[in-house]
Amino acid sequence: MSQTTEKLVYETNDLNLWYGNTHALKNINLSIQEKEITAIIGPSGCGKSTFLKTLNRMVELVPSVKTSGDIKYHDANILNKNFRPEDLRTKVGMVFQKPNPFPKSVYENVAYGPKIHGIRNKKLLDEIVEKSLRDAYIWDEVKDRLKENAYGLSGGQQQRLCIARTLAIEPDVILMDEPTSALDPISTLKVEELVQNLKKDYSIIIVTHNMQQAARISDKTAFFLNGEVIEFDATETLFSNPSDQRTEDYITGRFG
C-alpha cells in the first residue's frame, strides 16, 4: 500500500459508524485513488450514502452519530477532533440525488460559491460561471438564459447546473449520491459522459443503484452489504470475475 500512498485521496482505516444502536458502517478499509471514478454499489440500506456523507463529515448533522477508526483525506485524519469540517467544504463538493438548485438565477447559482469565498470582481465571476457551465456540458443550453430562475430548467439541466455549481469552487473531490436516479435516460447519459470527462481533473466517488452505470463509468467499484465492504476491485474485475459469492449474487440480480 505504501508505494501508492501519494496517489490516494482518501484512505479509511477500520471505519465504523453508528446511528444510535444501528451499526451502519463496519470496519471499512478502503483506499480511494486520485483522479479516478470510484463507484459504491449495494442494496438499499447497506450504508452507501452514509459512507459518502462521512467523507465530508456531513453525517455528523445527525446527533446520534458516533464513529471510530479514521479517514485520511490526503495527509489529514478528518475524524480527528482538531480537524475543522469547514476545511473540507471547499475541497469536497457534493451532488445529490434530486437536483437542488437555489431559487435564484442560473448565473447566481454558479456564482454563489465563489462570491462566498470573497470573489467580487464581475469579470472574474463571469469567467468562472462560463467555465463551470461549459465544463458541466450545459453552457450552450443556458447561455441565453443566465438571468432566468434555475427552477425553469428541466431536471437533467438542473442536475448539470448543480454540477457546475460544484465545479465553480474548484473542489478536489466530487461526491455524487445517485446523481441520475431522478433523470430520464437521455439526461442520464449526458451526466455519465460529463462525469467521465471530469475525472481528468477531479476524484469522483459515486453511489449508484444502477449497476450498468457503475460498469460503464467507474474505474473501481466497492460492493457494500449490511454496512460492510464485501469486495473492492477494478470495476471490470468485480463485474466479470467477482471473488465473493455475495458479489456475484448481487450483480447477477439474485438479491437486492
Ligand SMILES: Nc1ncnc2c1ncn2[C@@H]1O[C@H](COP(=O)(O)OP(=O)(O)OP(=O)(O)O)[C@@H](O)[C@H]1O
Ligand atoms: N439519520 C439516520 N438515523 C438513523 N439511522 C439511519 C439514518 N440514516 C441512515 N440510517 C440507517 O443506516 C443504515 C444505512 O443507511 P444508508 O442510507 O447509508 O443506506 P444506503 O445504502 O445509502 O440506502 P439507499 O440505497 O436506500 O439509499 C440503514 O439501516 C438506515 O436505516
